[in-house]
Amino acid sequence: MIVAATWQGVGVSVLLFLIGLQVIPRDPLEAARLDGAEGWRLFRDITLPLLRPMTIVVVGISLVNSLKTFDIIWVMTQGGPARTSETLAVTMYRETFLLFRHGYGSAIAVVLSAIVVGASWLYLSRTLRTT
Numbered sequence: 001m002i003v004a005a006t007w008q009g010v011g012v013s014v015l016l017f018l019i020g021l022q023v024i025p026r027d028p029l030e031a032a033r034l035d036g037a038e039g040w041r042l043f044r045d046i047t048l049p050l051l052r053p054m055t056i057v058v059v060g061i062s063l064v065n066s067l068k069t070f071d072i073i074w075v076m077t078q079g080g081p082a083r084t085s086e087t088l089a090v091t092m093y094r095e096t097f098l099l100f101r102h103g104y105g106s107a108i109a110v111v112l113s114a115i116v117v118g119a120s121w122l123y124l125s126r127t128l129r130t131t
Contacts, residue, residue: 001085004072009065013058020054021047056127063123067116088112 024047032046070089073079079086079094086094088108096105 001072001076004076005066005069008072009062012061016054016058016061017051020051024050056124060120060123060127064116064120067119068112088115 028046028050029042032042037045068089069087070093073085073087073090074093077085079090089112092105092108092112095101095108
């Protein structure tokens with residue numbers, strides 16, 4: 001499941017980082033090259049810090065997607081064996097649509113939403129405070 005989830009999310013991440021690389025201004029890169037920076041040093045000291053805003057976006061999207069993972073787990077294991085790979089989203093689906101406990105499923109959905117909002121808020125507040 002880890003390999004499938006990684007494969008599913010790598011496309012969006014690569015596209016976002018590609019966009020981030022395309023919007024990096026040329027002036028800092030040229031100045032660093034004139035100062036003798038090349039290869040790894042150029043990437044570490046110039047390119048990586050300039051990719052920080054895009055890295056914040058990619059990590060935030062990945063965090064939210066990992067908390068609400070449903071499709072890969074349901075298709076591959078349906079939460080099994082013995083519910084060991086079950087997430088809140090899978091539990092919500094099982095309780096609501098298979099066991100017909102709509103109130104319990106709604107309560108799980110509210111808790112999952114609160115966790116996603118809380119984790120996103122915590123992540124963004126810590127990240128934006130340091131910039």
